[in-house]
Amino acid sequence: MAPLPVAVGITVFRPTPAQVAALCARVEADPRLTIVFDNGGLPPEAATGLKQRGARVLSEGRNIGVGGALDALARAATAAGAAQVLLLDQDAEFPPGQVAALEAALARLSASSPPPALVGPRPEAAPGRKAPSAPRRPEIPDDGSLVPVEFLATSGSLIDLAAYARIGPFRSDFFIDGVDLEWCFRAWARGYGCWMETQTALPHRVGAGVIRSRLLGIEMPRQPPFRMAAYLRNSIYAWRLPHVPRRWCLRQAAYLPLQALLYWADAGFRPGILAGLAGGVLDGLRGRLGRPRGLPS
Structure with a gap:
């Protein structure tokens, strides 16, 4: 069987009813396999509704942190035969149609040196919030609208699963902060690149102001x-x-x-x-x- 082009992996933690409704709508609208990792607080009826719409719902019955959840999603996507996994959190407003831009960007970079580990959208700040930083990687030229970055927020990032297997898992012992930073620096050190597609954007809601x-x-x-x-x-x-x-x-x-x-x-x-x-x-x-x-x- 040919590999799925992309699986979508979404981490949730104590989602609001509005976030659950948006997640269910997303699963219905996207033909890609969606895998949801419940890090705690997903109501049983919401999990059932997601499964009825075709999503797979994973949980270890406790909060294992961001790093552990991302690894569980990557492993599940690999087991399902996907070649890439798009990582999102429960706040992400990233319509299924936008994913195609990242797929095309990753395909453009496939023959580059170093090969890509991930490509993600330009981070933007949601109203009243601060956008995550994405500092430029020195000494690496741009590729059109694609900019090499030191690191990029995992939410919105399209991960090449073959690269993930060689780079290694996210650090579960970091639990929540710096997981994306450490993994991207490790990717560069192991001969892979991290890229930002500037022609598509994702608003982020980090913190409470x-x-x-x-x-x-x-x-x-x-x-x-x-x-x-x-x-x-x-x-x-x-x-x-x-x-x-x-x-x-x-x-x-x-x-x-x-x-x-x-x-x-x-x-x-x-x-x-x-x-x-x-x-x-x-x-x-x-x-x-x-x-x-x-x-x-």
Whole structure:
């Protein structure tokens, strides 16, 4: 049997009724195989409705984090015979028709050197949010509308599953933040490229608003304390990984203290917040990863 061109993998966590309805509508509108990973909170009747519409619903009965969910989706897509998997989260407004642009981009890049690991849309900020960063990869030329990037948000990314098998799985011990960054840096180090298709875009809804400082010249998503601590932890731990470029480590060494200060100020300089951030930093230095402290049950 010829491989399916693309399977769609969607991670959900405590979806709202509106998100469930949008997901069901998407499954009905897209002839591609859709695999949903429930990281917790998907109502049984919603899971049944998705299955009745042709989706496959996976779950381990608990929150295993973003990295673990993405790997489960990639494995299931591979087992189903797909050649690529489009990864989305429950907020993604990425109509089935847009997927064709990424399929065409991946096909264009198939003969390039290095070969592509993924191609994804241009990140945009949903109203009141901050778009994820997608810094340009130095010394690699553009290919028309395709731009090489250091890393790209996994939501909206079309992953080549043969490349995934060689690059290795996403880091489940990072749990939530930095999963996409680490995997893309590893892809480049192992002879694959990560690309952004600038002619198609995906709005992102990271966090619950934006924290800005004109004085410091930075802005960042407003996240719950456990997630900010996990972001600091994973960023600092990544500095020890040989495939993470030194230029990125130096940039983060200057940027992270400013982000932590801005976050603490936005939280009213509460001592408990500072203690949580410091705990994340220490966990990163000591290599204590996995389920973040303070993660809601």
